[in-house]
Amino acid sequence: MRAVLCRAWGGPETLTIEEVATPEPGPGEVRIRVLAAGVNFPDVLIIQKKYQVQPPLPFTPGAEIAGEVEAAGPGTTLRPGTRVAGFCSLGGFAEQVVVAESACIALPDAVGMEQAASLLLAYGTSWHALRDRALLRAGETLLVLGAGGGVGLAAVDIGHAMGARVVAAASSAAKLAAAVEYGAAATIDTGEASLRDAIARTCGKAGPDVIYDPVGGDLTEPAFRSIAWGGRHLVVGFAAGATPSIALNLPLLKGASLVGVFWGGFARHQPHEQRAETEEMMSWLAAGRLRPKVSRRYRLADVATALTDMAERRVIGKVVIVP
Helix, strand or coil, rough: CCEEEEECCHHHCEEEEEEEECCCCCCEEEEEEEEECCCCCCHHHHHHHHHHHCCCCCCCCEEEEEEEEEECCCCCCCCCCEEEEEEECCCCCCCEEEEEHHHHECCCCCCCCCHHCCHHCCCCCCCCHHHHHHHCCCCEEEEEEECCCCHHHHHHHHHHCCCCCEEEEEEEECCCCCCHHHHCCCECCCCCCCHHHHHHHCCCCCCEEEECCCCHHHHHHHHHHCCCCCCCCEEECCCCCCCCCCCCCCHHHHCCEEEEECCHHHHCHHHHHHHHHHHHEEEEEEECCCCCCEEECCHHHHHHHHHHHHHCCCCCEEECCCC
16 A cells, blocks of 8 residues: 655655555454545644654554445454544555554544545534533624634634624634634634734624634733633643743733643543544534535645645645545
């Protein structure tokens, strides 16, 4: 089979496409023919040795896939031909991948492969953030930073579906237009001179009840200074590259919380809860309550281009690899 290989730490241009042995599933595992693989920002980081997980070389990146079960190992219940989505952590950018059956979920007929490959990480992160960590309530104001990216647009979609008033902040007119399409009631161009003035204008003097922050960098502190009394600032990631610092008198004065969001840790520590949430998300997707935006598709040979587009913030919503 063909697979993308990272043989040395570096940028997307260092990746190679090679013929490798087809993997065989062991006990509790299934081999999946990959029909779509979601591209995520951690895929950009992991090949540069900048992610919290640093696998031994060589390895195949790609953490979430959708496809059909080809073979099943001992002790499994999924049968060949079953349509599934799966979280593989590594190995997704390939024609076939072996995944633990416990990390797979069967797909309803109404859910397509590209949508399914866009759901687990981006939507799983945003679902966990808004429902578990922020306890977002209908009628609250949700400010989403980085609203045009994969997790950001997912947060807009989920927040709107939960009945929140969503304010989307992003860096381009195209990203803001996508956020409006997915339910944002107001928008902020993060290139404006004063983020705080823009937040006051769109969120009101009280400020946002919840801030979804996958960006970090220079946006975090002015956003947190604008938060409502008792607000919850979700620390999701640092796509801007810089990890910001917050003076601890700010949470004190605002009666506000800085809340960490780590979907991978949640999945490891609370696997039953994580699976139940994935099943509920899948039911919302099948019913049309969620609408993952797949803005572009790439061939396996174009993985380097896909990761470069992701690194350079050209992606709106999700992009997928279609082997």
